[in-house]
């Protein structure tokens with residue numbers, strides 16, 4: 001067995017005062033750093049949108065953040081502008097131990113398609129390349145932590161399970177946005193997909 005810790009989107013815009021602040025998003029950072037020592041590989045993901053990205057409410061006439069729109073690939077929540085490529089908000093939280101990472105994978109760079117999952121964009125078909133990286137390194141088992149439980153952690157975990165990886169989500173090292181029951185739906189969805197929920 002070769003295991004990897006995948007740390008999802010621990011970036012300034014999801015921390016206190018960030019553009020899309022996740023409540024208590026910063027309180028998981030030291031715990032994540034401590035867990036890194038227990039894994040053969042550490043992979044960080046970074047939400048990485050061009051300005052004017054189609055997931056931003058500001059890119060849609062008469063739309064506000066957290067409203068839903070229909071994209072060619074299905075329903076999409078609109079967000080405040082966040083994690084713009086090269087911005088301070090897109091940088092990792094300053095306390096995150098980025099030196100330990102073997103790999104940093106960026107997602108959401110396609111202007112027309114959002115990407116919650118670290119494996120596939122929101123069209124559920126365009127790969128990010130992470131699966132190939134894991135398989136060619138012989139990584140067999142995954143643990144996911146980070147932000148946000150109900151969006152990027154959830155989509156990444158369900159995709160990992162669908163791809164056949166044994167996957168655990170350590171909920172003690174995740175925090176949620178929780179829009180209209182999205183946390184409970186995510187927990188149910190992950191459980192049904194065969195994700196092991198810990199903590």
Ligand code: VGL
Pocket residue numbers: 008009047079116147148149150151152153
């Ligand atoms: C995320 C909403 C938009 C996340 C990223 O990291 O969970 N959520 N972009």
Ligand code: ZN
Pocket residue numbers: 047048049055079082083108
């Ligand atoms: Zn995003």
